[in-house]
Amino acid sequence: MASFGLLELVVLFISLALSLAIVVPFSGVLVRYRANFNPKGLRLDEEGNTAPPTGPVVKSYFAMFQRVYRIEGWPGLYKGIMPSALTTLVVTLFVLLAFDPTKPRRHSKYAAPEAGILGTFFYSVLMLVVSLPATILTYRAVTTPVKLGYFDPMRALRVLLTPTERRRPWILYLTPGLMPAEILHVLVIILFLGPSRRWLLPALTEPNAGVGEISMTKLAFYTIVAIVCTAILTPLEVITTRLVIQRNHASAEYNSVQQEVDGDAEEYEQYGDEEDVIGLREEGDPYLGLADCAKRIIDEEGVMTLSRAWWLTLFGIWANAFV
Template structure:
């Protein structure tokens, strides 16, 4: 990008210098192109993300199935309803069948708000903060601290979006038809009275901040480890002199792929478990409501919002009236493991693995020399 809004220092003694002249036509074209690509991206990704959130939010406790149970077969195996709620593509079809295309795009408004805030507010502030830290540290210390502090500043920015992420999760999982352009009605439906009175309480939901931080720390830790391993094995230059056929080179490649596979498996597993727990914790209201269903909450508060379906829900949500509320990230992990089993913590693991695979595959590609 040729337009710079931040101060920079070329080779010279001047601390602040003027930025390059702004080109309005080119800048407008870049804004339009970025906006268009963002719209296309959200149009393609929102239904897929929504199905994944519902899949991981669905509460499916382990219980003895009776012969008359509609969710079980004669052999006691999960029936069509249970399978539709515990498989990704089954959940995708279920959402489309019950809620239609409107339900497929639930959560797109919070996603748009999050994207706009990231581009307009967060990214410039982060860039300015990193630049200032780098400039201030360069002169007295002769060391660039901007890149060192960048990950910590990014983590702080991610934590600032926790309330919006909680709202997005609740919008996706609610069975109600929330109006897209009436935020007051939507927030009244998905937030408790105490949360509406003090929105900052969303930061105090047990375990959500911890899960969010760990979900972002894991890639920040695993990627440098992978780069160090590749540097130690030096596979890009190992076969330069021997034609790539020596036993040592084969062992290096084998070790590289073996370690990379297990690092990928560990990263995908950790991120999947953390995301499942974060979604479950985000659905808890603060404080825990006493009524047995969301409809009772809405009736008491006078919210008139229609249901997508009065006879069938897309997913089952764990309610505080039947179960104790999660008190921490660790408690949520133990509760899900005890009530639903390990498979509930690994729902959609292959989607997470595909999303983090480029982090491990791209460094293996040798650089192109032109």
């Protein structure tokens, strides 16, 4: 087990704070952009009548960034920073304390420690199980129009979780399609990106390796692999975003206000007086699983919805190949 001095801990906290200050606004906008529900045609409401398309039409990541800033301002850009900070701190301390700090282990959304396929898989699944509840809270905090206090966790939990989820928190892991989507994401990283990086860019796996040692031919092949993986991972990330913010109720046919009567229908102060940043799908008509979510997104919003912000996924894959 590693031991750390006061100076090392101070440096760690400062570096984490700086990284969160930079990353949180951009990641929050990404969540909103992929979560925004904007059907391409008329839909039927619960009574069988035609309903017009709902949700703002936001055609790019940068347009969503401008929309968030216009409606919610800087506080809106930093929504979700508290669960993000706690998750980052806990995961970082766990990795530092559980493993030898002289042999750093890479762990991020597009990279995992190199410990063999099975070892890497079990490690990644463990990190997924540990971090999934915090991810759910973060995504929901980002997409809710309610103003949440930074230091009022009980109130935030009442807003972000249904009474059913608060009584049975393990139901978060049973959100239809969520765990399969996350595990598929992990498998793509482990079975394709990891081996490709070690085989095509072996110089990057060695400490103190120089960029000049990289073969341009192999770098081109890795780029092709990264593009193919982007085509697989981006739809999974869009689907995961939709499933993460889909709340669980005791009965799927009831929405939150109708069913949950012990505080879930309380009035809360919201951002924006008349305009929501994004449109959300009706809770009374949830996605029923991974395949159902993909099919409904294609049918209701078009296949291009599954490729939202694909270039950020490609950039993330590339960035993690060189760190």
